[in-house]
Amino acid sequence: MKKPTLARPVLLDVQDITRLYGPAKGCEAIDFQLHAGEVLGIVGESGSGKSTLLRVLAGLEAPDAGRVIYRRSYNEPEVARTDFHEPEAARTGTGNNEVGGDPKENAESELDLYAIGEARRRALLRLEWGLVHQNPRDGLRMGVSAGANIGERLMAQGQRHYGRLRATGQDWMHQVELDPGRIDDAPRTFSGGMQQRLQIARTLVTRPRLVFMDEPTGGLDVSVQARLLDMLRTLVRQLGLSVVLVTHDLAVARLLAHRLMVMRGGRVVETGLTDQILDDPQHAYTQLLVSSVLTP
C-alpha cells in the first residue's frame, strides 16, 4: 500500500488521553498524531483498551483527561483518487457549514473535540467523519432500504435530488460488490457480510475526511472476511482515506495499516511502521502477540 509522505498534514492530534473504568481498565496517557491519508492500526489483546480509546477518539465518550484535536485543512492534496469511479453526488462536496468554519475563508482550522459542544460534535460525525462498527446492525438502520441507508448521510449533507441519491446508492452498492438491483431491500434481508458492505458504503459515500473502524471484519466467516478485507483495502487506497482501525487480528492490521500502535492494559507499549512492528517487534509483549499468531 502506498505509504503516506511526511509532508502530509496532521489530521488528528491526540494529547494525553485517559479514560479509565478501573485500574488498567480503559486507556491511559495516549499520545499520537494521525496524518492525512494514513491508516493507523490499534492492536492488542481483548480488554487492552482499544475500543475505549476508539470511542473517545470518535467523539462518543468523553475522556477523563487529555484532548483530541481535529485539524481540518482545506488544502489537502488529493490522494490517489484519479482512477476511482466516484459517484456524482459524492464529488459535488458538502456545501454544509454546520460544523463551523467556512472552507472558503479558512485554509485550516482546529477543533478541540470535547470543547466544541455536543451539537457540533454530532455534526462533525455526521458530516466529516465516518464510523464503521464491528456489528453492522449498530451502523445501519435495519428497517429502511439499502438505498435509504446510503442516501441518508448524503441527505444530511444537504443533497435532496431523489434521482441522484438513488443513482449514487446504486453506484455505491456496485462499489462494495452488492447487487444494485437490491437497492429497495431492507438490510435485515442481507447476510452478515453483505450488511457489513452496506455499512461501509453508507459510511464512505460522503467521502469522510476521517474514518474510524472497530474490528470491521470481526464476527464474519473467514472466507467472507478475506473478500471484505480485499475490498476495504482497495477503497482505502483509492479514496486515500485517513483511518483509525481497531483490530485484534494482526493479519488485518498487516493488510490495511501503515503504522501500528500496540496496547496492553490500557497503555501503548510499542508504536511504529506496521512491517517493523510485525517483523521485528521490540517489546516483549509485542513479541508474544506476534509469535502467538505464528505458533499453531
Ligand SMILES: Nc1ncnc2c1ncn2[C@@H]1O[C@H](COP(=O)(O)OP(=O)(O)OP(=O)(O)O)[C@@H](O)[C@H]1O
Ligand atoms: N462502559 C464500561 N464500563 C466499565 N468497564 C468498561 C467499560 N467499557 C470497557 N470497560 C473495561 O475496560 C477494559 C478495556 O475494554 P475495551 O473494550 O476498551 O478493550 P478492547 O481492547 O477493545 O477489547 P475487545 O477486543 O475485547 O473489544 C476492559 O477491562 C473492559 O471490561
